[in-house]
Structures are given as C-alpha cells and as structure tokens.
Amino acid sequence: MTGAHAVLVAVGVILTLAAGGTIYRIAVGPSLLDRVLAADVLLAVLGAALATEMAVNRHLDNLVLLIAVSVIGFIGSVAVARFVSDRRG
C-alpha cells in the first residue's frame, strides 16, 4: 500500500497548489468573469480529487457527486455570464 500512499501524497500536494492558485485568482479578480472562470477551475480541481479517491480506493461512489459538481459549475458560469451581459448591455 505504500505505492498508493505515495501517489495520494503527490496528488494532494499538486491539487493543493492548484486550488491555492485558483483561490488567489478568485480573490484578486480583477473582473467578475475572471472570478467565475477561476471558480469553475476550482470545481474541476475538486472533481480531480474525487476521481483520484475513486481510482485509489476502487469504487464508484463519488461519480454522482462528480457529475453534480460539474452541473453546478455549468449553471453558475452561465447564470453569472448572463447577469453580467444583461447589466451592462
């Protein structure tokens, strides 16, 4: 099991750095659309973590959550983009 643990540690480090970068972009902006895009990438990082956990522990329990996360990201992006274009025309 040490091989699986090494992979988990490496994936944890990589995804933590990726999530930190996207959260920094959400914090500094500069525009609302940049933040929406970064939030979408943050959801993709979360999906990557869920899929990695499924692969390492050999089950499919997270697949529904993975799809739900991508639906939420889609609806969020479309709604915010629509809102921005309606407000400033």
Next chain:
Amino acid sequence: MDPSPTPLDLLIDLLSIVCILAGCLMSLAAAIGLLRFPDLLSRMHAATKPQVLGLLLLLTAVGLQLRSWAVVPVLLVAWIFQLLTVPVAAHMVGRAGYRTRHVHRELLTVDELDEVVQSAARGETPDGRPE
C-alpha cells in the same frame, strides 16, 4: 491489492498512476495559467485543460483500477456530459467578456466579430447588403 499481483496487474497500476498524476498536473497547469496569463480569453484557454483532458485521464484511471468493462459506459457518460457543458459555459463567459469590454483588443491577432458588429450597427448584413 491482490495477494499476488501478476505482471499485468503491475502494468495496469503503473498506467493508472501515470494517468492520475498527468490528470492532476492539468489542474496545476490551469492554476498557473490563471495566475500568469494577462487577460480573460487566454485564461479561458488555460481553464479548459483540467475540465476536459484532466477529467478524461482521471476517469481512465478509475476504469483501469476497477478492471471492469461494465463501468466504461458510466464513465463515458460522465465525460461526455462534461464535454457538452464546458463549451456552452465558455461561450457564455467569452460572450459576456466581449460585450463588457473585458477583452484586451491589443492582444488579439484577428477580431472577426468586430466586423460583424460594425456592419450590424450600420444596418447591413456582414457582406455589405442592406438588411
């Protein structure tokens, strides 16, 4: 882990480790792209990597680890769903960015939409005929 892994098991494990690490590095690449690229459209280019290719690699790793053909359609449906929704969301974000002047025009090589917008503003179709 099986009690006595065969060489094929080791090969599949190695392949899935490569898929997992490559898929997670896509997320890191997207984060670096978000931090370093100068404007919205180039950041959108970076953001698609973990959403499409990263997810494909990770779902491949899940399929390899489960060692079952029955899960392949389920994983494929999850990936195709992502493949259908990501372009729509990107289109909406890009459209809103263009309309709210978040696109840096000096960074663009060609702006084909500008021609269409200008001719629509003059009340013509893009090939010059009156509407």
